[in-house]
Amino acid sequence: MAKIKTLADLKKMKEDMQSKVDIREKADSPESYVQIKVGMATSGIASGAKEVMDFLIEALEKRNIEAVVTQTGDMGYCFAEPTIEVKKPGEEPIVFGYVDTKKADEIIEKYIKLGELVEGIIPVNYQVIDEDK
Amino acid sequence: MTKYKMHLLVCGGTGCRASASDSIVENLKQELENKGLQEEVQVVMTGCFGFCEKGPIVKVQPDNTFYTQVKPEDCAEIIEEHIVKGRQVERLLYLDPEKKETVADSKHMDFYKKQIRIALRNCGFIDPENVDEYIGRDGYEALGKCLTEKTPAEVIDEIKLSGLRGRGGGGFPTGLKWEIDSRYDADQKYVVCNADEGDPGAFMDRSILEGDPHAVLEAMAICGYATAATKGLIYIRAEYPLAIKRLKIALDQAREYGLLGTDILGTGFEFDIEIRYGAGAFVCGEETSLIHSMEGLRGEPTIKPPYPAESGYNGKPTNVNNVETYANIPIIINKGANWFNKIGTEKSKGTKVFALAGKINNVGLIEVPMGTTLREVIFEIGGGIKDGKKFKAVQTGGPSGGCLTEKHLDTPIDFDNLLAAGSMMGSGGMIVMDEDNCMVATAKFYLDFTVEESCGKCSPCRIGNKRLYELLERITQGKAEMEDLQRLRNMSQVIKDTSLCGLGQTSPNPILSTLDNFYDEYVSHVTDQKCPAGECKDLMTYSVIEENCVGCTACARVCPVGAITGDKKQTHYIDPTICIKCGACEERCKFDAIIVK
Numbered sequence: 001m002a003k004i005k006t007l008a009d010l011k012k013m014k015e016d017m018q019s020k021v022d023i024r025e026k027a028d029s030p031e032s033y034v035q036i037k038v039g040m041a042t043s044g045i046a047s048g049a050k051e052v053m054d055f056l057i058e059a060l061e062k063r064n065i066e067a068v069v070t071q072t073g074d075m076g077y078c079f080a081e082p083t084i085e086v087k088k089p090g091e092e093p094i095v096f097g098y099v100d101t102k103k104a105d106e107i108i109e110k111y112i113k114l115g116e117l118v119e120g121i122i123p124v125n126y127q128v129i130d131e132d133k
Numbered sequence: 134m135t136k137y138k139m140h141l142l143v144c145g146g147t148g149c150r151a152s153a154s155d156s157i158v159e160n161l162k163q164e165l166e167n168k169g170l171q172e173e174v175q176v177v178m179t180g181c182f183g184f185c186e187k188g189p190i191v192k193v194q195p196d197n198t199f200y201t202q203v204k205p206e207d208c209a210e211i212i213e214e215h216i217v218k219g220r221q222v223e224r225l226l227y228l229d230p231e232k233k234e235t236v237a238d239s240k241h242m243d244f245y246k247k248q249i250r251i252a253l254r255n256c257g258f259i260d261p262e263n264v265d266e267y268i269g270r271d272g273y274e275a276l277g278k279c280l281t282e283k284t285p286a287e288v289i290d291e292i293k294l295s296g297l298r299g300r301g302g303g304g305f306p307t308g309l310k311w312e313i314d315s316r317y318d319a320d321q322k323y324v325v326c327n328a329d330e331g332d333p334g335a336f337m338d339r340s341i342l343e344g345d346p347h348a349v350l351e352a353m354a355i356c357g358y359a360t361a362a363t364k365g366l367i368y369i370r371a372e373y374p375l376a377i378k379r380l381k382i383a384l385d386q387a388r389e390y391g392l393l394g395t396d397i398l399g400t401g402f403e404f405d406i407e408i409r410y411g412a413g414a415f416v417c418g419e420e421t422s423l424i425h426s427m428e429g430l431r432g433e434p435t436i437k438p439p440y441p442a443e444s445g446y447n448g449k450p451t452n453v454n455n456v457e458t459y460a461n462i463p464i465i466i467n468k469g470a471n472w473f474n475k476i477g478t479e480k481s482k483g484t485k486v487f488a489l490a491g492k493i494n495n496v497g498l499i500e501v502p503m504g505t506t507l508r509e510v511i512f513e514i515g516g517g518i519k520d521g522k523k524f525k526a527v528q529t530g531g532p533s534g535g536c537l538t539e540k541h542l543d544t545p546i547d548f549d550n551l552l553a554a555g556s557m558m559g560s561g562g563m564i565v566m567d568e569d570n571c572m573v574a575t576a577k578f579y580l581d582f583t584v585e586e587s588c589g590k591c592s593p594c595r596i597g598n599k600r601l602y603e604l605l606e607r608i609t610q611g612k613a614e615m616e617d618l619q620r621l622r623n624m625s626q627v628i629k630d631t632s633l634c635g636l637g638q639t640s641p642n643p644i645l646s647t648l649d650n651f652y653d654e655y656v657s658h659v660t661d662q663k664c665p666a667g668e669c670k671d672l673m674t675y676s677v678i679e680e681n682c683v684g685c686t687a688c689a690r691v692c693p694v695g696a697i698t699g700d701k702k703q704t705h706y707i708d709p710t711i712c713i714k715c716g717a718c719e720e721r722c723k724f725d726a727i728i729v730k
Contacts, residue, residue, distance in 0.1 A: 003391030006399045007277035010268065017269025024140055024194045024258060040219040057138055069138075070196040071219040 034060075034067040034112055035093075037085040041074030048100060049082035055101040056084075059108055067112075077122055086111060095122040137175035139216065142192040144257060146181030146343055147336075147375055149189035153205050154178070157189055160208035165216070174216055177266075180256035180344015183498035184244055187227060192257070197238040200225040230494055230516055243513050244495050249476065251484045252300075252337075252460040253500045256344030261379050264386035267347040273392050275466035276351050279358055280400040288359040289315060292462070295470035296482030301327055301418065301455030302533065302559045303635070304481070304548035310452060314360045314442040317450035322362035324353050325446065325453040327423055328369035328376070331415035332531030333582060335562035337486040338456035340498055342369070342376035345460065346383035350406060352462035354393065357404040360452050365406035368423050370413040380408060415532070415586035418560075419634045420445075420453040422588065433590045434634035455560070457486055477503035481547035485558065491528075491565040492519045504545040507537065511565060522567040525666075526650070530559025532579045532586075533639030535646025536572065555646045557639070571668035572651040573658055576643045577605040583640040594637030597628040601644060608655065610671040611662035618655055622648060667729065670714045674730050679704045681726035688718035688727065 004010050038044070038053040053069060060067045077083045080097025086107065087093035096107055097120050110116040143149075143158050158178050165171045182190045187201035191211065198221055200211065207225060214220045226235040227242055239245045250256075259266035267273070279288050293308030314322070326349060330338040342349060353365040369377060384406060387393040395403045409427045416422045417432040424446050426432035445451025461483060465473045474482045481503040487510065488498055494516030501510060507527060511517070518524050526536040535556035537544075544550050548558050566575065580602040589595045604621050607613040625641030632638045648655060657663050664672040677688075684702040696712040699705030707718070707727075719727040 003389075004273075004398065005391065007274075007281050010273055010277050010398065013265070014268050014271065014274065017265050020137070021140075021259065021266055021269045024142070042218075053138070068195050072196075073219050 032089055034065060034089070035087045036067060036069045037072040037087075038069065039073070039075045039077075039081065039083040039085075040071040043074065043078045044081045044083065047081040052082050052084065052099050052101060052104050055104050056108075059105065063108065063113075065108065065112060080120075080122060083122065088112065088115075096120045097122045137173060139174045140194040141174060141176045141211075142179050142194065142257065143176065144180075144182045144188060144190040145178035145261070146185070146188075146256075146340055148181065148185040150375070152189045154189040156205040157191065157203055157208060160205050161191075161212065164209050164212040168212060168217060170212070170216060177260045178262075179258060180261050181253075181340040181498055182257035183248075183253065183340075183500075184495065185497040186495045190257075192239070197240065199227055199237065199239040199242070201227045243516065244497070244499070247505065247509055247514055248500050249484050249502050250500045251464055251473075251476075252341060252457050252486055253344070253498070254464065255348065256340055259345070261344050261346055262382050264347060264383065264390060264392075267345070271463070271467055272347055273351050273387075275463035276354050276358075276392070277398050278466055279355050280398055280402050285315060285359045285361065288355060288466070291466060291470045292359075293470075295465045295473040296477075296480075297458065297461055297465060297473065298481060298548060299455060300457035300461070300485065300560070302530065302557065304558060307454060307458055310442065310454070311356060311359050313440070314362075314450055314452040317443055318361075319449050321364065321447075321449050322360060323446045323449060323451040324356045324360065324362045324365045325420075325423070325427075325441075325451055326353055326365065326367040326459055327418060327420065327453055327455045328367055328373070329411050329413075329418040329423060330370065330373075330456070330560065331413070331418045331586070332560045332562045334490045334564050335488045335531060335560045337488055337498055337561055339373050339376050341456050341460050341486075342373070343379055346376075346380045347387065348463055349380075349456055349459045350383055350387055350393065352459035353406060354397070354404045355462055355466065356452055356454070356459070358402055360450075362450075362452065363403050363405070365404060366409050366427060366446065367406060368409050368411055368417070368427055371410045372413050377408065377410075384408070414588070415582070416588045416634070416636050419636060422634065423453065424451065431588070433588045434636075436633065457561075478545060478547045478550075480549055485546070485561055487561045487563045489515050489563050489565065491563075492522065492567040492570070493517070493565040494519055501546075503547045506543050506545055508542040510546070510563070511542070515565065518565065518567050522569065524565070525568050525570060526566045526572065526575075528556075528564040528566065528575065528579075528643070529562070530557040530642070531562045532582050533557060533635065533642055534559045534562075535642045536566075536575065536650060537646075538650045555649060556642070569666055569668065571609075571664050571666040572647040572654050573605060573608055573664075574666075574668045576647045577602065577609060579643040580605055580640070583636065587636065587640075591631075591633035591637060593628045593631040594633070594640065597624060597632075598637070598640050600624060601628070601641060605644070608658045609664070609669040611658060611669075613659045615656075615659055618648070618652075618659065663730075673714055674709055675707050675712055675714060675716075675718065676709075676728055676730070677705050677707055678726050678728050681724045683724055683726075685723070687721050687723070691717045691721045693717065 040049050057069050075083050082099050083097050084099050085093050085095045110118050161176045189203050191200040191203045236242050289311045297307045298304040411417050414432050417426045419434050422432045422434045441451040477483050484500050486500045526538050528536050541554050584598050584602050587594045682704045689697040696708045
């Protein structure tokens, strides 16, 4: 290990480290970040959800978007796998279907960055019983 | 650098390690390898999560799932279900004892809801054996900020403004302590960390050192800068092997990075830290005794003044603070005194860590803002009294503190309120008692401890406490007179007034506070020779209820001293002069024919 010679060096190290541990930090207050849930049930994985998730994590970081990407179970839209749910802070979550890496890229560029909707939205057709109190 | 998508945080505090969290880490890693996921998921052993009651804890990030009471053999299921398939393992989630529902994330658990973590901010969050993770959480930035942007006087002003008070028990303002120390000039000055933690039932200092050792090292260096000291000493009891091990690793890493040693961060500031071991004597938590112990002398206190700030270790100016106090320092510098002094009450700022123990559902370590009420701590965070029994008292402040009762439940906890209620903050141990605890026996338990731990230097403490103990013993045996209660009170007052150090000055507190709050209980021991809580064995009698006894002879066979006589199918009889009140007969009897009075 090399010595840390100045405060600037220390801060640089911190930044490198932060990206490594920041998912723990964000997890404590997920509502202030863009939250993306990737449906990773058998059908999702078979249709390539894993690649999409990898792509999302890398792309969001490269493009400096603070987001929490988590996996979740089957959302029930098996016909449209892979499906992802995107929740921007303070907004209702939106579910997108048929998401491949190209689509994921479009979602980041258009929906997350600019707020424009893109094709492939699956309208919410159910209510959840455990609305967050 | 590999970037992990998920993190599995496993508690590595002493409590959870005792329940095999070491093998949990191993098994998780093994299972990940089996699935080829070791590059994507990181397993980290962290410091204590505080929820020791339900340990070992495994927390999955980023989805914030909180698994409790995990066994090594559960690891395969966690990986297979949660990590691969994204389904939570329902049976390992926390079950809310009130609502009987599972709670997946820690944010919605009552245990964590009311807590604010400052001193424990990194415990359960980072790998304590990895300095990089600490740096990723602003580690050593406060030190850098002090060295490059602030003068020592400005650092002291910041700490003074924050209103931080010593967390070891006394509650002396930390900034003022540093300022007094900084006024003395010497060729060598010292910064000491008191990690002796002698209170029975308190383990926050150990948990901080196990979970976030660098925070203490950083704070000591800041203190060194503020008071112009270049040497730090950590006085830690040898009974804390894990804390010592992690401190040593932390020291090595900090030195390798040049965060301790000479010319720290290119500023020319020099500071290094050594570890000193104590044998675990309660009196060595008192700062003058602690210093003598470090010097190789007997751990005995000396009269103050001179205070250690003037003449401490080796006769040089020395600043002594407790572990938890230090753990607050870096974050105060980083976030500013004005952030810190908004938390808490008027005269007690910030948070306090409490160790919950006794007859409470959620045994563990919690950190709440000053001013939180006892009710919130015991019934909301602590989950109430075990087995649905009735709350009777809570003992705070360890052997130096006192018992608080139901009428104090809504008192906001801070240094001054606890003193006014006849107890004290102490190091933050909280032992909760229910209706089965006898208060005289409780006072006797603490006196037994102080008699044992008294160093013997001054007579009020050495002889007086022994006499107090003997009086309590007589009361619990039903041999006392009413005058003894007055004697107890008088002698307690004398010992408080005349003892040399804090140990003796506070040792009668458990007696005085129980006399005040539970006088009736003392009286019934004396006048009726009865222990209302049924804890004092000498005052109990075991007897047979004739109508219930069928003469099965089970009790007579189990009695270890042959006190029970009676023929088959005849009513049995317990000879009270032989009976040792072990309770074996009562346990064995299937007909509820044995009664304890």
